[in-house]
Amino acid sequence: MDSLDFRLDHPLRSFALGVELQVGRETLALVGPSGAGKSSILRAIAGLFRPAAGRIELGAETWLDTERRISLPPERRSVGLVFQEYALFPHLTVESNIGFGGRGRVRELLERFGISALARARPADLSGGERQRVALARALARDPAVLLLDEPLSALDAHTKATVRAELGALLRELRLPTILVTHDFEDAAALADRVGVIVDGRILQLGPSQGLLAAPASGFVASFTGANLLPGTARPGPDGLTEIALDSGTTAFSTAPGAGRVGVVVYPWEIALSSTEPVDSALNHVRGAVTSLVPLGNRVRVAVGPLTAEVTTGSAERLGLREGDLVVASFKATATRLVAL
């Protein structure tokens, strides 16, 4: 199987897109805020947008080389692109949508995606999850060498999303095509991709397995994008070889990570414990504050305490009788913190 290599440079409104990536038999997620240039990358690979400069190669085949003035039209690039809102043809049936790119595999794909019963339906009659399956089936009907997914889950409601995400993950593992997935949701990226690239203003800030990004975020932006708390402060050497950080909020935090000067203390919500009184425990960091919001997330509750967000189990939240306005102590160990330069 051929890998996809590309380098793209293009000036956009307020920044310049500049990325260089190699995607093998894997799913690479590009995550970042909207307007970071993620969709432009997919459109450039598909041939729907020609960058000012760049090169796109699939194995030995050149799709784009601005220096050699090569640019294959979209229909000659072996890509399957799933659009954000799916872009199903509203005037064609499910069957005709899937068969648009290639008639041969329609029956097989209808069965593979469990939508045989919908063959004669039109897109307007389908649910969000069904539309996504049709869009995937249509993109795969041409046997593409590269799969591109533009926010494949953003058009779905939270309830449908979990199921569809699991199905999509299984499909991607089965296909093992060079796949680029664009999303603004780090959780989706972590769940679906082998590697995650955080992209901001057209540049990739950090690229690696999602665990790596969580363990060692390269910057404050990557840390907060992956869902971490980021507490700004000033670091100096503290007792016992720890780093002591005078947080801007007034309290002091300790970290086992080295750092000096302006830093951000990175701590993930699931590393934070809550208690109603100051606990006697091994955690060095205690932040007292009022609960400002409680958001249930399935079996967990996301609790905002002053500048911090903690995640505790629903049972723990009930045991503590947490309510908005309650004063609680949030604790986290110095070993659970990372420091990023600000």
Next chain:
Amino acid sequence: MSRVFPAALVLATTLALGFLLLPILAIFLRIPPGDLLAGMRSEAAIDALLVTVKTSAIANVLILLVGTPAAYAIASRRFRGRPLVITLIELPLVLPPAVAGIGLLAAFGRFGLLGDELTALGLSIPFTQVAVVLAVTFVASPFYLRAAIAAFEAVDPNLPAAARTLGASPARTFFRIALPLAGGGLGAGWALAFARGIGEFGATIMFAGSLQGVTQTLSLAIYEQFDIAFDLALAIGAELVVVSAAILLVVKLLPSWTRSTSDSTTLFAPSRSA
């Protein structure tokens, strides 16, 4: 006092409807139905009908065949001077017909801009059926072009893009995706252009004249007959009322026709991307 205002509303509505319908009714009621039918069967009326049908048919085929791809090109491309191009297309819409007539003569007449070239080719356009076709096309095509550009612009640009990534050539994308999705808007625009063309008068009489059986359309025949044979003029007028009403009916029925063939395109409305 409280009864005056509702009464005024009823009176205004009655006046408006009466004023609009009276002339139309008068065409059918002014002379006995037998005379009306006889007038319709007269040679002058039949000649005028044949000229109108023939020239309108050719003009409308030209408008659709050239206008549709031109509108698609303008709608799907962004280029410098695009707003100017669209404004220039719309200019003939607001031009008085007399200006259109003199303009056509100045371009295609014997002493016009292209006069020498046409003469060299042995062609003389003014006062022929070709002139009628050109006059009708000139005044009617902007109606179609404008509606067709809007209809193609209303197609979600991701849909043709998706077709291309699925291996469709630009031509197949046009015929399978853009054309059916813009169909409702194209039909409505075409009905407007057809109606404008069939009623064309000013430009035609200046550029093509009013020769019975050659360039005399229904509209021109009414004008010629009304001081010679008023009853005949009425009969031809009745024919045009029937044709125009049929067109209006088609326009009114279009939205539902569109809905039955496509799920999301309605008249001039942007299409949803499913």
